[in-house]
Amino acid sequence: MNNEDEFYDAVTGELLNHWCELTVKTLYCTSSPPPSLKTTLPAPMFSRNDFSIWGILKKCIGLELSKITMPIVFNEPLSFLQRITEYMEHTYLIHKAGSLSDSLDRMQAVAAFAVSAVASQWDRTGKPFNPLLGETYELTREEQGYRLISEQVSHHPPVSAFFAESLTGDFVFHGSIYPKLKFWGKSVEAEPRGTITLELLRHKEAYTWTNPFCCVHNVILGKLWIEQYGTVEIVNHSTGDKCVLNFKPCGMFGKELHRVEGYIQDKSKKRRCVIYGKWTECLWSVDPQAFEAYKKAERKGDTKKQKQEEVAGAENEDADEMPDVQETVAVIPGSTLLWRISSRPAHSAEMYNFTSFAVTLNELEPGMEAALPPTDCRLRPDIRAMETGDMDQASKEKERLEEKQREARKERAKDEQEWSTRWFQLGTNPHVGTQDWIYTGGYFDRNYTDCPNIY
Template sequence: MNNEDEFYDAVTGLDSDESCEGTSEASFKDAIVFDCHQKNNGTPPQENGIKKHRTTLPAPMFSRNDFSIWGILKKCIGLELSKITMPIVFNEPLSFLQRITEYMEHTYLIHKACSLSDSIDRMQAVAAFTVSAVASQWDRTGKPFNPLLGETFELIRWECSGFRLISEQVSHHPPISAFYAECLTGDFVFHGSIYPKLKFWGKSVEAEPRGTITLELLKHKEAYTWTNPFCCVHNVILGKLWIEQYGTVEIVNHSTGDKCVLNFKPCGMFGKELHKVEGYIQDKSKKKRCVIYGKWTECMWSVDPQVYEVNRKTEKKGAADTKKQKQEESAGAENDEADDMPEVQETVAVIPGSTLLWRVSSRPAHSAQMYNFTSFAITLNELEPGMEAILAPTDCRFRPDIRAMENGNMEVASREKERLEEKQRAARKERAKEEQEWSTRWFQLGTNPYTGSQDWIYTGGYFDRKYTDCPDIY
């Protein structure tokens, strides 16, 4: 296997509560404000020959019980996982380009933001979208396939979501994936480049987020930027895999000066903070306008800052009486074999007067047999008749190793993965011999106009369907 194969975006999860308390206290009736079915006389337009998206994969997930990751990672403690060979058994049948497309699962929140007249209300919807973008990582124990240099993925969703997206693997070392999505009605564009840095710490893998994410609401002439939180995968050697998202995420509205600060809380000693997200929105004068709270695995709410503070003081008073007892019960309790996942997972305690901003979509009943995919993720690699004539030849759907794995043929998948890696290495050596640099097709390195940082900018033209100069990577 390729010793230059990157192991990145390794995310897994744990069981989460199925519902939130107090849902009757607030409503979000207008959450989904964009309905493409209202156009074309009630019939959603078709794209890529898809009339109805699939609800299951061709074959169920295989068992990983007979495989150990320790032999691969034991020499990598404290190092960046940039050139680690990973057997295909630890993959899921999606490319990382498809994985980042899952940011778009809750696109209705962007449409919601576009429909609102108040900038603080728009920031609330954008904050909810930011949290929702990482929700699909819950319980995903497989790593996506590393995209080949030049690999692409397109997704067009006319029905309800109303967007189209193109992504490209623009760099192999370091691995960088660039994406660009636009609303089909011209309301927004959403783009960025992702290149997480991973380190192995003995029992866990930590992913440091790198790359700027930008959302532009064209109607309001606003641009928002942020970076994803850290994530940590526990028990990669022994025990039940589970994930934390933690760190501070700052969403900046570069047009109004409004800012949202979200704190993805680490688990903590007793697991009380597991999955929790708390933050606030402030205006350009730094006045706190609202508090946002919830869990990235469940739901997010908004409440008045004064109401939040009164509720917080009441909670602290009650918690003080039990803190000492919990410390005594856990004193001396250590686990050198695995980082035990907290047993108690409380649902979000909703503060009276709160407004629901977002709730995670339910996963299909058979999700556990389908790599814990969401309904959205299950559809990403489907290839219907007629799509071959429309998609670029570099599209992820044409990768034979991912296709074989999806169909349950692990032997063919492993063999094809190795063949593609060898082909990629041979192409790189040939370029070096000819003193040629790799040329990206749909993105170019430039500067983010809002942050001033280096970014990969979409150059346009993909949806003109002119693919004659695409590289042969499969």
């Protein structure tokens, strides 16, 4: 198999016990799947203990992992289209933003949504299945007031486009995702690419941002763990407000592991509030003066502790050991709680560390199969086989589907035909002026007669 025929592999992650005296003005609740949906997978995950990916990755240090085939044992039973759908787990934050009259409050809710969108990656070290060209995924949650459609619109480079809308006309949420992956010897890094856009229609506001970097450590040796880092800028293109969030790298002693810290400024660049917390736990906002006073006192107490850590610290040459989790978020008096992560299922560790939301994404409810297009992820036989624990069948089906896709590409090349996307077309994001995939509509009319046969 030559390089052009290889297939893209996407990599796309503590409860509060330290409480200060504080004024907690809780704005948001948590959400959970409706009781009619499943709460567990049909079979526990397959053990990866007897497998090594060193033989595959050792020749790829410093290179982009855009054409590397990985053994199915390192997958999780979801397509990447389903994985990006997990942005919608905390849709109640979008609804909350739309209900608020003050633009600063709306930006806080949008910032909480942007952070919550990556929270499901905590401990999710399995890779999702690569979407086949033309693959789609639909999710409708009437009880949460939205519906979503996504499509794999490009294979080289791999691009996944999605569009979600409120059932009551309150918002649209859309974007196209094409992460760039690199292997660095001990870790795999995913550079975020693609603009994410949220439009609050009643306020005539549009917000845009990109995701932080994601790094999976110890892909060769040691316990896998995930780190998010980098700067995320959320811009309100209507008011000029901006939220700057710094997802902090863990550092040598792990003090900053999982931490997020930033601020919201208005169009005159005046800082209106500070945002802080952990993307694995919770997010708070507080007045900038209160934050600086707290930090000043904290720095005085940390000086001696830091010197002790520097003396005791030692770097492990064999593995990037995950630092011991430091104290949970210390809440500054006067803070407002913006978001708190939902608890995971009791047996999440045996289910690829899925959230309650992720567990439901491959479910085929009664009557659903007849209503879906033949390209929907739920109908992929390799994902379905893996979910039920049949790894041999899953591997065979994955190879069959990849071969079918290669043959279809060869036939198009022979006939000099270009692939035609079904639900999205390449265009320009009107808010940032960059290239984006725009939803063309019509999916929910349920006319799927011209959908390709990709399975």
